[in-house]
Amino acid sequence: MGSRGVRAAAAQQAIEGLRELAGAGLTAEAVFRRADELLREVLAYDAVCWHTADPATGLVNSVLSDDLSLDSFEEAVRLEVWTDDPATFPKIRRSGVRAETLSRVTQGRPERAVRYREQIVPAGFGDEMRAAFDAHGGMWGCAAFMRAPDRGPFLGRQRQLADTAARHLGNALRASHLPPGGEAVGGAGVDAGPAVVVLGASNRLLAVSGPAEDLLARLADPSRTSLGLPTAFAMAAEHARRTACGLPVPQSKIRIQARDGRWYVLHASPLQGSAAGEVTVVAAPATPADAMPLYLSAYGLTAREQEVALLLVRGCDTRDVSRLLAMKPYTVQDHLKSVFAKAGVASRRELIARIMLGGGH
Template sequence: MGSRGARGAAAQQAIEGLKELVGEGLAVEELFRRADELLRGVLEYDAVCWHSADPATGLVTSVLSDDLSLATFEDAVRLEVWEDDYATFPKIRLSGVRAETLSRATRGELSESIRFRELISPAGFGDELRAVFDAHGGMWGCAAFMRGADRGPYLGQQRELADLAARHLGNALRACHLPAVGEAGPGAGPGEGEPGPAVVVLGPSNRLLAMAGPAEDLLLRLADPSRTSLGVPTAFAIAAEQARRTACGLPVPQTKIRVQDRDGQWYVLHGSALKGGVAGEVTVVAAPATPADAMPLYLSAYGLTVREQEVALLLVRGCDTRDVSRLLAMTPYTVQDHLKSVFAKAGVASRRELVARIMLGGGAP
């Protein structure tokens, strides 16, 4: 077999391996490490930075990298939130593809990218390949793959392979966030009974200045897999930068960020710029997600289509088949077909069980 055929066989083997990850029940960190083992040889990268994300907004909430120094990670966060660069994660999402290379986005002029000039090139890398891990309407994570400057740009077939791999990784990450039956639901997680929400105050470089409530415990539960220069989890730094953009009158995807801790509990983070204090200081408040915040995430995690999610949400609101049929302009038979699919994906046998499963985030009816 020629080298081209061998590369094709290796790529197919990597894709098959990624498909198998969907049903293995891995934690996010272990999933990324397994994906690295499968993809490094075929994509031919020298370093990778893995991220989980808020499925609703696509905002990055954690970082994992065994290859890169994260001693200046605050600069990466700043560029990601503030700069309108080439091949950013949001732009890739909007483009209709799941993977893009910096060389293709800049038409070979890598120095046109501020990310390349300030971060990638000083670290000794050349082309960058980025991928977003979307599945069932949510972006569950993303990654940036860097290769040495002497290796040249990524090939077209490598970008296409990354695009295909991203689809399977999206499904695998979605499955990682699927609540286990019997888990506590929103608002009943580890923080129950503690004195109010967690509050942290961050300085202009997102260094921790003060905290209140159960913040110390929550910061540990939401800590990044890799140690960074921030001093707080990535999700808090992103929430703070979003607040600073809002204070400047600039648009943001959403003012709140959803993040899941290692026990499966969802939290909502909301940042606010302080007035009358030191410029750039921000307060970030984190509280367990309410059912209204968590339900769309659970429905997406179960793999429901957009139409199935609409049907399920109406059932939660107390609608019967006739109501759903009228509100969604579909026949009762179509509603029943959607219900069967919803029940199967959520692992329930009745509407009552479905409502309990969604409201409790996987808890037993």
């Protein structure tokens, strides 16, 4: 077998390994670490930074990297939110592909990108390839792959492989957001109420409410960063500052799931009458309206199946669903069978209990 055949066989083996991750019951961190084992050689990268994301908005809410120094991570957050660079994660999602390289999108002139000049080159790297891990309409995570300058830019076949890998990683991360064992988690403790933190201009922690200390620990990133608090809080704060400047943002809130399976929603706003740049971030348990669509998406339900399931939660019967969604009753029943199978339940009552408790209520 020639070198091309060997590369193709290695790439196929990596993809098969990634496909299996969706049914492995792994945490997001374990998904990333296994993906690194499968992809590092075939994508030929020297460093990678993995992120989970709010699936509804695509906003990054955690970071994991064993390769990169995160001693100036506040600068990376600032660049991510404020810089209109080529090949940002939102632009990749809108482009219709799942993976893109900085060299390709800049037509061989990566120095056009602020991120390249201020972050990638100082860290000792050349080309960067980014991938967005979408599945069932949500972006569950993303990654940035970097390689040493002397290795040249990423090749077209490597970008195509990353594009295929991203689809399987989206499914694996979606599955990782299910409660452990597929069981409801609503009884796993009692929340002490909203947690409040105050962040300075560089997103360093200035003050916390009592419940915030415990929540900050439960939402901590897999990798330690210079921020000293979860990435989601800094991202929420930076987007609040953009809003205050009259600039567009995907949404004013960020959702994040704790290790116990509960969803939380972070709202941020500039602190009035304080030093410039200070922001208050309030983290509260997700309401059913916030949590249920994410929970249903995590089960892999299609958009239509989610509509059917949400109507059931609101107390609608088959006839109501048929009328409200302009479906034939037998079509509704077909959707219900698929919903039950994906959620691992046998009845509407069990489905409603699973959804309500799965959202942390």
